[in-house]
Amino acid sequence: MKIISSNAFTGSRAWEALSIADFDGTSVRLHWTDQPYIWHINDGQEVFAVMQGCVEMFYRIAGEEKSVVLEAGDIFYASVGTEHVAYPRGEARILVVEKAGSV
Template sequence: MDIIRSKQFTADRAWGAKDIANMNGITTRLHWTDQAYKWHINDGQEVFAVLDGVVEMHYKQQGIEQSVLLESGDIFYASIGTEHVACPIGEARILVVESEGSV
């Protein structure tokens, strides 16, 4: 058992993470960041929940770049093959659920 106060979590580098659980190869991790990630496509599905802060999520649909502003409580679901990049506006804390070892 563990209680995690996500708004108090920080890391020593952008996208630093606290591993919360690994359930049959599906990981749940809490990330802290103040910098953009990189354009990528996950090996599987990804659930990206903003717990604190604001994140501009850029993604491509049929090769066309789009973006959406995600605020605290918002969830972005990336299906297999969704190219995307998360760009926080200031500090953000994000819960990510994905296949173990995914990018």
Template sequence: MPTITHPRDFTAERAWGALQIAQLDGVTVRLHWTDAPYHWHVNDGSEVFTVLDGRVEMRWREAGQERCTLLAPGDIFFAETGCEHVAHPQGPARILVVERAGSV
């Protein structure tokens, strides 16, 4: 039976609350709602981060320097294993994250 999710209808009780959409061969697909920054972290696998609603300033460290970009709906950020990064939403945002199950 298919599942249909309407991201704009999803709101979590806390920042970075998630709705699990699917788990595929050790990979999770989650819809996150947030209105507050995450924390600097490094995933133990690659991560695909897609903004569905809102705007998110994504910061990452590369060669010892902090870089950033503003992501709008439809924009995708791909973090390879070992990429230190943090997301700072600019108001409420909904984000689809695809990453290894159990990843930080």
């Protein structure tokens, strides 16, 4: 059993992660960041839930770039093949559920 206060987790570098669970090839990690990630496509599906802060998520559909602003409590689902990048606005804590070992 684990009880985790996401508000208390702070990394020493952008996108540092606290592993919460790994099961059936799926990882659940809490990330802290204050810097953008990189454009990427995951090896599978991804669930990206903003726990604290604000993140602008950019994504491409048929080559067209779009974005959505995610506030605490919002969830972004990236289906297989969705190219995306997260840009936090200040500090953010994000719960990510994805295939273990994914980018």
